[in-house]
Amino acid sequence: MPAPASRLARNYAPLPVTVVRAEGAWVEDADGARYLDLLAGYSALNFGHRHPDLVAAARAQLGRSTLVSRAFDHDLLEPFAAAATDLTSTEMLLPMNTGAEAVESAIKVARRWGAQVRGVPAERATIVVADGNFHGRTTTIVSFSTDPDAREGYGPYTPGFRHVPFGDAEELADAVDDDTVAVLLEPVQGEAGVVVPPAGYLRAARSITEEAGALLVLDEIQSGLGRTGATLAQDLEGVRADLTTLGKALGGGIVPVSAVVGRADVLGVLTPGSHGSTFGGNPLACAVGIAVCELLADGTIQARATRLGELLGARLDALVADGLLARARRIGLWAGIDLPGGLTVDGRRADGHDLCVALARRGVLAKDTHGATVRLSPPLTIDEADLEAALDALRAALVELAA
Missing domain, CATH: 3.40.640.10 (Type I PLP-dependent aspartate aminotransferase-like (Major domain))
Known part of the structure; x- marks a missing residue:
C-alpha cells in the first residue's frame, strides 16, 4: 500500500504557514517571512514565545x-x-x-x-x-x-x-x-x-x-x-x-x-x-x-492586558460601526469577532477561515472557530505598535473581503 502524503493524522487543518523560529509576539516561517501571532497558542503563550x-x-x-x-x-x-x-x-x-x-x-x-x-x-x-x-x-x-x-x-x-x-x-x-x-x-x-x-x-x-x-x-x-x-x-x-x-x-x-x-x-x-x-x-x-x-506576582502584566485590551476594544468597535464586523466581544486582551453577511470570497459568503487566510497574507496569524467567528488572543507582552499594526491588517483584510 502506498505511503500517505502525510504521516500525520489529520485532526487539524492548519493554515499554510510552517513556523521555524519564534520570539515574543513574532514567528518566522521557513522562507523567512515574519508574522504577528494573534493566537498565542490559545493563551498558552500569554507571555509570548520564548520569554x-x-x-x-x-x-x-x-x-x-x-x-x-x-x-x-x-x-x-x-x-x-x-x-x-x-x-x-x-x-x-x-x-x-x-x-x-x-x-x-x-x-x-x-x-x-x-x-x-x-x-x-x-x-x-x-x-x-x-x-x-x-x-x-x-x-x-x-x-x-x-x-x-x-x-x-x-x-x-x-x-x-x-x-x-x-x-x-x-x-x-x-x-x-x-x-x-x-x-x-x-x-x-x-x-x-x-x-x-x-x-x-x-x-x-x-x-x-x-x-x-x-x-x-x-x-x-x-x-x-x-x-x-x-x-x-x-x-x-x-x-x-x-x-x-x-x-x-x-x-x-x-x-x-x-x-x-x-x-x-x-x-x-x-x-x-x-x-x-x-x-x-x-x-x-x-x-x-x-x-x-x-x-x-506584581500585577504588571495583568494591568498591561487591561490597557491594551481597551485599545483592542476601541479598534474593534470602530470596525463594527463601519459595518466590517457584525459583532465584537472582548474581555481583557481577548476578543471574538463575527463576520457580517456581506463579505465574500469567490462569489460565496466569507467565513472565519477566509479572514484568517487574508490576515496571514498580511503577516498576521489568527484562528477561526464555528464558521464566521475569529478569536484574537495576542501575547500579553505584545508591543502596542505591533498590536496597532495587526489591527491595521485586520481592517485591510476586512475591506478586501467586503470589496
Whole structure:
C-alpha cells in the first residue's frame, strides 16, 4: 500500500504557514517571512514565545533534573504549590500536565467529594455544565460537549452531566438539585468565540452552589493567568471557586503544565493511589510554573492586558460601526469577532477561515472557530505598535473581503 502524503493524522487543518523560529509576539516561517501571532497558542503563550525569564528557568532546571517519579519527592514541588496557590488565593494544588487532565481531575475530585462528604450515591451524582462549553477532548469531556465536531462518533458517552444555557442564572438554579455535586463552567467560553456572560453570572453561580451545598468548579485554562486583565477571570467578580483548573499559560509555552487549585478539604479527598500522573509536577514543569507565577506576582502584566485590551476594544468597535464586523466581544486582551453577511470570497459568503487566510497574507496569524467567528488572543507582552499594526491588517483584510 502506498505511503500517505502525510504521516500525520489529520485532526487539524492548519493554515499554510510552517513556523521555524519564534520570539515574543513574532514567528518566522521557513522562507523567512515574519508574522504577528494573534493566537498565542490559545493563551498558552500569554507571555509570548520564548520569554527570557521562562527560558532561563527551563535551562537552569535542565542542568539539574527533569523528571522525578512521584514515588519520591523533589525540591521544587512544594515551592511550585506555594507559588501557584499564593498567586490564586487558594489553599492546595494538584499538579497535572494538560488542561484536559486538570478538568478530568476536577471531575473525579468533585465526584469523590460528593460521595464521601455529601453522601450523594455515585449512580445519582450529577455535574451541571453549560451549552457551548469546551473543557478538552477526552472521552468523558466530549460526553458533555454540545459541539458535534468534538462529540460525534465517540460514544458510548459518560453519564452524569446536565446541561444549561451559558449565562442564564435562573436556568442554572433550576438545574441544581440534591444530586448535584458540582457546577462546572468557563468564566468566559473561549472556544465558543470568547463568549462573555452577563455581569453577575459568576456571583450567582457561587450563591447557587453554596446554597445547594455543591462545588463551584471554574475552568480558567484559557481565561486565567492574566488574559482577562486579572490573574483569574473570577477575580473580576470577586468570586473564588471551590476548585479552579489552570493550564496553557502555566507552562509558559515551554512545557505542558496544568493544575487544579482550590480548597484543601475538597482536594483532601484524594488519597495515595486514588489519582496520579507520571509527569505531573515534574521538576522542569515546576521550575517553569514558578517562573510564570513570578511574572504575574506584581500585577504588571495583568494591568498591561487591561490597557491594551481597551485599545483592542476601541479598534474593534470602530470596525463594527463601519459595518466590517457584525459583532465584537472582548474581555481583557481577548476578543471574538463575527463576520457580517456581506463579505465574500469567490462569489460565496466569507467565513472565519477566509479572514484568517487574508490576515496571514498580511503577516498576521489568527484562528477561526464555528464558521464566521475569529478569536484574537495576542501575547500579553505584545508591543502596542505591533498590536496597532495587526489591527491595521485586520481592517485591510476586512475591506478586501467586503470589496
